[in-house]
Amino acid sequence: MIPVDDAVIETERDIQDFSVNIERTLSRLVTRNSSYVTILILDCCQPYWLQPPTTSRSTARGKSLDEIQPLPGSFIQFACVANQTVDDSGERDRNCLFTKHLLDNIGRKNVDVADIFLDISKNVYHESNRSQKPLSMNGLDRYGRVFLNEVIEPDIKDFLSKQLLPHDEKVYYDRCKEYCQLTKQPLISVGDEIFDDTTEVTSLLLVLGIEEDPNLFDLKDFLAQFCRKINIPVVDLQVQQIQIGSCIVITEIWNKFKSSDKKVRVKMICKSLTQKLLQKLGLMKIFFIFMGTIESLKRQFSRTEIRLNPEYDRIYAPGHTFWEGANNDRKDRGNQPYYCPVGWKRFSLYVTDNFYGKFKGWCICYHGTKFAYGLSILLSGLKPATRIAHGAGVYATPSVKYACHPRYAEVRLIEEQHRSKIFKSGSYMQYVLECRVHPDNIEKIGKETLNARSTAIDPNISNESIEWVINHQNKNIVDFNDPKSSIVCTGILMRVTDNHPGLLFESQWWFPSHLCEKQECCALGIDLSKLKRQRNDGNTCNIILE
Structure with missing residues (x-):
């Protein structure tokens, strides 16, 4: 990939020195961010000529983008297929045809990325009178559905448990409430496995105890406030259950991340929990926060002994x-x-x-x-x-x-x-x-x-x-x-x-x-x-x- 207005590039050797190797860059992104998918969008597929084209002694010919293969965990979107060029006929518009439709569709809620780009491709192909056909290369087959704008609107009725808290859990949470009443902040507990580099964490829980009546609890508003305060997206939480007796919200967090990334993010949250932030969480009536595995959570309850x-x-x-x-x-x-x-x-x-x-x-x-x-x-x-x-x-x-x-x-x-x-x-x-x-x-x-x-x-x-x-x-x-x-x-x-x-x-x-x-x-x-x-x-x- 090379800049279209770079006057320094005059020879084929200059291309090697000043261009960006897309496949190598993509490989680095995928390897270093394995808990995420990598989406590469190329919206400017213009032919490139060595400068100045009339005097250059190079035998290289200008052409548009060559086809490259996606790595697992990546999605590559071209504004047009190989050896085509983008439609820039609408010069009065700020964006090219492909980018116009990209901006129109990128904010759609809960639509898979492959479906979004399929719709974009259809719109571009139709509006260009079949002269420009965008190309998608999908390496996300094993990653399930991927959303550019995932929006979750949880309803507490979908998660309320009909069973009361077991006795040992109730005793434990009652102690946490006493702690919160005296300190005006929630008790923070983190599983030992978060700090143990020899263990793998497959499923990570974030458990919140809230001093609220579950039947009157606004789950959506609460999660939005909580996630804003600890600086994580709401979509990173998957609510599993809300226990009654106390309002105990059990969520799985970062379920698609690899173990090391989960641990790093928990440690980052722990470092962010300043006295001021803890007091703000206390004002939200949160009396307990746990991050760790289900096994560690069960060990917490044994401490009632x-x-x-x-x-x-x-x-x-x-x-x-x-x-x-x-x-x-x-x-x-x-x-x-x-x-x-x-x-x-x-x-x-x-x-x-x-x-x-x-x-x-x-x-x-x-x-x-x-x-x-x-x-x-x-x-x-x-x-x-x-x-x-x-x-x-x-x-x-x-x-x-x-x-x-x-x-x-x-x-x-x-x-x-x-x-x-x-x-x-x-x-x-x-x-x-x-x-x-x-x-x-x-x-x-x-x-x-x-x-x-x-x-x-x-x-x-x-x-x-x-x-x-x-x-x-x-x-x-x-x-x-x-x-x-x-x-x-x-x-x-x-x-x-x-x-x-x-x-x-x-x-x-x-x-x-x-x-x-x-x-x-x-x-x-x-x-x-x-x-x-x-x-x-x-x-x-x-x-x-x-």
Whole structure:
């Protein structure tokens, strides 16, 4: 293919240098975009003469386009057959005859591409008095119907299930709703297989939980809004079912894409889910978004088995459960000491019947968490650290004092409507996860990374050995429910205070260490300058234990 007005091309050798090899270009497009079909439209089939034609010594003769063969996955449309030229007799028109009919037909809804170009060919052939006959070369026989303008107008009645949600699914979705009510954003869950390059994904689900009455739900409008926000075409979704009990929309997404392309697109969506976008999705009453295989979705429901084990709930404080120094109750907790997490209340999680048999020799450690991540971690697994000062892995610490720094454990102001019901007279709260890890999975014990330097963080633990890097077994998500997991969550520690916890005596090390205004780094729950003023004014803080 060569430009018709290129004055540089004077010899046959120039043609090789300046022309575009259509077959090679088409091959590259088809090979690199195998999840898509490639449509090549050639609407200017003019004869080409070497310049200047009167003086050129070339023996090459000008002619129109030669016929080329389509590759599987491609569709080639010529404005005319080989050795014909296009009809440009209507010079007053902006477009040639073929392009005029192309523009008239290209926007037709839900018409197969082969049918569109067949109609175009008939119209051109008729209007040119049979002097121009367009040629189609179809390599899409194995690709089913292909639309240039596919429009889907789903009707919720076509997809409503008559069966109620199974009990375990209802329990799971109820937890997701609680999460959304507290965080004002949906719980996002992604199947492990998306991050595993060794597995193939044949069928990929996008599941949405919406706090709506299914009988009053406008499916078409909802999907249009949702797809606009995450920047995907509505036609990429095929609704399979809508479950009642909760409005659970189950769709298959990108069903014609190859596995690697599906994974790339899920990762792109995940990266686009900023805090602002999540809040917008929350305003759409979406409380749950899942992307992955049906097998991964079923594993999500099994996480309802994570339940509280109140027999082992504890309040760690004098007059309750309390000890000084390393615990010496003769239970084997590995090769690392265990100190009393004073001021915290533990909600114990049921993990296994034979708890001490399973975790004999496993060390206790802590993992601070943002408020919005707490329930998400329990439902979706523990994500490896994004800050990799000591290397890739899950970060943990033997010091609850270190784990509750605002970089790791978000400080959240308790909303008024939740105070009396859940938190008594408390005003602020933090979550820290209590975990067990086998000593063999502690890959590195390193120093603090909050620039505390000579300021002592925890009187029981040196600043030089306060961070642990846990082997995450090359998994993007470490699942607490995986019996082979390198780290297991055994409880949730909660601290509730009547004022900001930065005013506690044990939190004073925060101020000479790293502490900043950026919410994405240090989730203080208060303006830093305001907190410093309260500290300078001598304001105090008390822990609420009951």
